[in-house]
Each structure stands twice: as C-alpha cells, then as structure tokens.
Amino acid sequence: MKKISFLLIVLLSQIDKVNAQAPADRNVVMEFFQNMQYEDAITYLLATQKTDSLNLQTLGYLGYAYYMDDDMTNANKYYQKMLDIDSNNISANQYFSNFYNNSDPDKACIYTHRLINSNPQKAIYYRKMGDLLKRINQKDSAFVYYEQAFRLQPSDSKNGGALADLLIDQKNYERADSIIDAGLVRDSLNINFLRLRIRSSYEVGAYQNVIIPGEILIRLGVGSSTTFTQIVLSYYNLKLYSDCIRVCDILGEKGMAGESIFYYEAKSYAKLREFDKSNELLKTCLGLAISNTAEYYYHALGDNYEEMKQYKKAIAHYDTAYYLFKNPLMLYDCGRILDGNLKNVEAAKKYYTKYILLAKPASTDEKKAYEYIRRKYGRN
Structure with missing residues (x-):
C-alpha cells in the first residue's frame, strides 16, 4: 500500500509561503490523498487549476497526485512548472533530486545543490549530496559534504556512518573509529556502526576487535557477505579454527553462508586435520564456484589429499586445476x-x-x- 511520502510533507510545509490564494480546498485534497483516490484528486485539481494556473500549491498537489498514480511524465510536468515559477521551490527540487537519484546522479546534484542553498542548516541535504558525489566517484568532494552534515547533526547515525565509511576508504582509521565508537555508545546495536567497526578493525588487522560486533550481527541475523566473510576470516587468522567452524555452521543454518564461508570452514577443518570434512565442503564450494575462484578449491583439495598422503588424488586435483585455469x-x-x-x-x-x-x-x-x-x- 502506498503511503503519503516525504514529498507531500515538504509540500504541506510550504503552503503558508504561497502568496496567491489557493483555489483548491486543502481539506478536500487531503481526503483524496488519505483515501488514495489519486485519479479523483487529479480531476478535482485540474478543474480548480483553471482559476489560477500559476498557483504553486495546486501545481504541487497535481505533481504529487500524478507521482502517486505512477504517472511520472505528468508528475515531472507539474513539478517543472513549479520550478519555472520559483527555481528554489523546496518540494519540486526535492522531487527531482529523488527522481534522478539513481538514473542520473549528476542531474540530481543540481537539484540537491538548490536544496542546500535554500536550507543551509539542513544536514540531510548535505548527506544526500555526499551520497551522489560518492556514487560518481568524486570522493574528495563527497567528503566535504559528509563532513558538513556531520557537523550540523553529529548525533544522526546516518551522518556519522556516511562520514566514517569514507574515512575508512581514506585509511583514516583513527578518526573513523572515534565516530564509530561514539555512535555505538549511543546505540550499541546500530547495524551500520557494527558493520563499520568490523570493516575498520579487519582492514588494520585488529582481528580480535572484530569478534564482539561480529557475534552481535550473527545473532541478529543481519549483514552482507563481505561482513560475514571478514568475521569468519578474523577467527581463521586468529587461529581459532573451532570458532571459525562454529560461526560458519551458524551462518549456514541461517541461510547466510556463501561460497567463501564454506571455503574457510573447509580450511579450518584442514587445519584441525579433519580432511574428509574439509573435502566435502570444498566440493560444495566447487558446486557454487564461478570460474575465477574454482581454481582455489581444486588446489585446496589437492593440498588436503597430499597431507593425507593420497598422492594420486592430489595430482588429479592439481591437474584438473591446470586443465581448467592454465x-x-x-x-x-x-x-x-x-x-x-x-x-x-x-x-x-x-x-x-x-x-x-x-x-x-x-x-x-x-x-x-x-x-x-x-x-x-x-x-x-
């Protein structure tokens, strides 16, 4: 079910700023919107628009009604009419900033920049600009906007998370960690800050610091394949092979184990000299593998068979690895x-x-x- 979006909230906040008397009855329009009768709202608004074709409130209602009715062509038309009258109109710039967010980030930047100029104390617009610039690989510029968003509203976890993520990209782990630590003090179960703590600690080789946030994410059952792999590898690099296997099994039970998880579980079993279990998992990896990683699994199977003194099987797997990957x-x-x-x-x-x-x-x-x-x- 469609919900009244942020666009409508912005539009309503602008009503008192409209100079011309709106011909549309606000209560009638709101009743249409609340009942999701967008076609009826459009019919009503088109009729009332005839009395004042330049009324920003009516144009905004029409743009929103068409947007919620999935008619992007007409939604764009009426929001553009609003910008033709007032290029700094907040609801219209917000609409186009969101509309072009994925398809044309460069164009979305134009509208987001207008929002910043109109609302220089609003952190969300700086963060939005940072997101857009990061997506088009202008990370230095993105950093400036993330920094400003964080200065304006440091307690907002989205601002802190965005800045910390980019600081890790820049290898500025000390400052990133200070932001992450402060965020986790406020909310110890914040998923993004837990993920960033794992990433930062893993990248500097502080594997012990991955364990606690990693166990929390595993218990919560949330995380990306990259994050889970970093958790598993941290146990593996700490030579805690039984714990590595335990975590891999939990991820498997929750349906969150991918190719790399099975691989490091197999390697852990090999370290514990349980080669038969390792080989079974490596064969599972082979079933999941794409061509550029399957070589590792054939080679690891060969290593295991060599350790088991099953030399002909080891040669067969090395030979297969060469045949497939040269x-x-x-x-x-x-x-x-x-x-x-x-x-x-x-x-x-x-x-x-x-x-x-x-x-x-x-x-x-x-x-x-x-x-x-x-x-x-x-x-x-």
Missing part, C-alpha cells in the same frame, strides 16, 4: 609430488618441462623453485 604452478605441484613422493622421475619430468615453458615466476620462493627445476630438467 596456472603453471599446478604443473609444478604435480611434478613435485611425482618426484618427491611417488619417485616417478619420468612422469615428473613431463610436468616440470611443461612448467618451465609456461611459468612466469613472481614471488621469491617461486623464482628459486623455477631456477632449480630449470637447471635440473630444462633444455639448454
């Missing part, structure tokens, strides 16, 4: 097991030879391994 390191791993564990030098040589032809070693360890293999098996 990473030469998979060839090296196959050769390494054949050479070092299965003592099959001839088979190892085939993998190593192909590895030498295709490899582009980047890390120091890989360069050392490459040079060793090249000297031993390479063709001069």
Whole structure:
C-alpha cells in the first residue's frame, strides 16, 4: 500500500509561503490523498487549476497526485512548472533530486545543490549530496559534504556512518573509529556502526576487535557477505579454527553462508586435520564456484589429499586445476609430488618441462623453485 511520502510533507510545509490564494480546498485534497483516490484528486485539481494556473500549491498537489498514480511524465510536468515559477521551490527540487537519484546522479546534484542553498542548516541535504558525489566517484568532494552534515547533526547515525565509511576508504582509521565508537555508545546495536567497526578493525588487522560486533550481527541475523566473510576470516587468522567452524555452521543454518564461508570452514577443518570434512565442503564450494575462484578449491583439495598422503588424488586435483585455469604452478605441484613422493622421475619430468615453458615466476620462493627445476630438467 502506498503511503503519503516525504514529498507531500515538504509540500504541506510550504503552503503558508504561497502568496496567491489557493483555489483548491486543502481539506478536500487531503481526503483524496488519505483515501488514495489519486485519479479523483487529479480531476478535482485540474478543474480548480483553471482559476489560477500559476498557483504553486495546486501545481504541487497535481505533481504529487500524478507521482502517486505512477504517472511520472505528468508528475515531472507539474513539478517543472513549479520550478519555472520559483527555481528554489523546496518540494519540486526535492522531487527531482529523488527522481534522478539513481538514473542520473549528476542531474540530481543540481537539484540537491538548490536544496542546500535554500536550507543551509539542513544536514540531510548535505548527506544526500555526499551520497551522489560518492556514487560518481568524486570522493574528495563527497567528503566535504559528509563532513558538513556531520557537523550540523553529529548525533544522526546516518551522518556519522556516511562520514566514517569514507574515512575508512581514506585509511583514516583513527578518526573513523572515534565516530564509530561514539555512535555505538549511543546505540550499541546500530547495524551500520557494527558493520563499520568490523570493516575498520579487519582492514588494520585488529582481528580480535572484530569478534564482539561480529557475534552481535550473527545473532541478529543481519549483514552482507563481505561482513560475514571478514568475521569468519578474523577467527581463521586468529587461529581459532573451532570458532571459525562454529560461526560458519551458524551462518549456514541461517541461510547466510556463501561460497567463501564454506571455503574457510573447509580450511579450518584442514587445519584441525579433519580432511574428509574439509573435502566435502570444498566440493560444495566447487558446486557454487564461478570460474575465477574454482581454481582455489581444486588446489585446496589437492593440498588436503597430499597431507593425507593420497598422492594420486592430489595430482588429479592439481591437474584438473591446470586443465581448467592454465596456472603453471599446478604443473609444478604435480611434478613435485611425482618426484618427491611417488619417485616417478619420468612422469615428473613431463610436468616440470611443461612448467618451465609456461611459468612466469613472481614471488621469491617461486623464482628459486623455477631456477632449480630449470637447471635440473630444462633444455639448454
């Protein structure tokens, strides 16, 4: 069911500022709106508009009625007529700021800027401008507006959250944390501040500080896949593998576990030497995986089978990973097991030879391994 929107509230607040006497009976119009009789309201307003075609109140009522009747063409027409009469009209600029919010942020900025000029002490307009500028990747400019919104109304969690989020983007964790901490003092269950606390702590490697807000979000059953992954990874990086598994299981039960959650649960089981459970989860990952991540799961399965001394299965998974994703390191791993564990030098040589032809070693360890293999098996 449609509700009377913020546009109508703004419109009603402007009635006393209209100089001309409105031909429309406000009580009649409000009754139409409250009963959601927008077509009847339009018929009535079009008739009354004939007595004063430039009356801002009537034009605003018409714009709102058409908007609520899902007739954007006519809604735009009447709100534009209001701007033609008064370019700083609050309800019309509010309408177009919202109308272009998603489809044309640059255009929405024009109307939002007018709202700021007309209401320089209203924090919500500065935050709206910040949101628009951030969306078009003008983060330095967005910061200026978020800063002003926060100065005007620091107790509004939306202002603090928007500014803290951008401060984290700028790696200014100290100031971001001060805003987040103050917000959580006011409301310890604020979802956005809990999310930001997790993000800030995770990015600086303070994994222990992720745990408490993370457990709260898990208990509340809210959060994004990124946030949940940061919680799980924090337990994993703290080597709290049983807790990592516990959290992954909870997320799974709540239907909030994605590919990465199953992956780190599998890695945790591997760390606890429970390879069979790890492999089952990795196979689940493979069923969910998109092409650019499936390689990790095949490689992890290979690692597990190698730890279990099931070398042929390990080679099969490394070989599959190479076949699908063409990473030469998979060839090296196959050769390494054949050479070092299965003592099959001839088979190892085939993998190593192909590895030498295709490899582009980047890390120091890989360069050392490459040079060793090249000297031993390479063709001069």
